[in-house]
Amino acid sequence: MILGSGVYAQEVADVAACGGEFALAGFVENWDRSRCAELLNGLPIHWIDEIAPLVPSHSAICSLGTAERWRFIEQVAALGMPFATVAHPSACVAPTSSLGEGSFLNAGVIVAAQARLGRHVRVNRGAMIGHHTVVGEYATIQPGANIAGCCEIGSGAYIGMGAIVVERIKIGARSMVCAGAVVTKDVPDDMQAAGSPARVLRAAAPEL
Numbered sequence: 001m002i003l004g005s006g007v008y009a010q011e012v013a014d015v016a017a018c019g020g021e022f023a024l025a026g027f028v029e030n031w032d033r034s035r036c037a038e039l040l041n042g043l044p045i046h047w048i049d050e051i052a053p054l055v056p057s058h059s060a061i062c063s064l065g066t067a068e069r070w071r072f073i074e075q076v077a078a079l080g081m082p083f084a085t086v087a088h089p090s091a092c093v094a095p096t097s098s099l100g101e102g103s104f105l106n107a108g109v110i111v112a113a114q115a116r117l118g119r120h121v122r123v124n125r126g127a128m129i130g131h132h133t134v135v136g137e138y139a140t141i142q143p144g145a146n147i148a149g150c151c152e153i154g155s156g157a158y159i160g161m162g163a164i165v166v167e168r169i170k171i172g173a174r175s176m177v178c179a180g181a182v183v184t185k186d187v188p189d190d191m192q193a194a195g196s197p198a199r200v201l202r203a204a205a206p207e208l
Contacts, residue, residue, distance in 0.1 A: 002027045003072050004063035005035050005045045012063040013041055015088045015106055025058055030072055052079055059084040061104060067138050067156040073120055176204040
């Protein structure tokens with residue numbers, strides 16, 4: 001089951017289907033019940049309050065892009081549904097690395113040796129995560145981002161498209177690194193960094 005029924009849900013569905021490990025059963029909506037009258041990719045959209053009968057036989061992956069996806073995930077977790085970890089067949093994950101439940105790796109992702117990804121991390125197309133780097137739960141790493149070795153990416157952090165984080169840098173919880181930034185110094189919690197080299201500009205805007 002794909003949590004969400006927006007355009008990115010279709011991307012997640014395609015990736016989940018690529019490896020042949022999962023059979024896609026449908027989508028789950030918790031915001032706009034009217035969407036449940038439609039089909040998406042020819043599959044049903046289920047309302048969150050009506051999926052309890054599916055719990056024993058299904059698992060879920062969340063497609064929402066915002067760090068606030070934890071709210072939807074916790075709704076489903078409270079029902080007892082397990083979460084799948086989905087990786088595109090072209091993703092390369094070192095055998096000494098680990099992926100938390102519910103994590104999603106898109107095409108071309110590289111995860112180097114001894115890296116650890118927490119629960120419900122989203123890593124988009126072509127992003128690279130260096131050796132011994134730790135990525136906290138609910139973090140989002142956008143296409144083409146390059147995170148070097150021995151870094152720490154805080155829970156709920158957002159690393160924008162094409163950003164570079166040099167080695168041994170800490171990105172604080174819920175902080176945002178803007179697209180194309182080159183981060184050479186630590187970024188505190190709840191802040192936004194942009195530029196090359198990146199500067200901390202202001203508090204990160206809450207994601208909606």
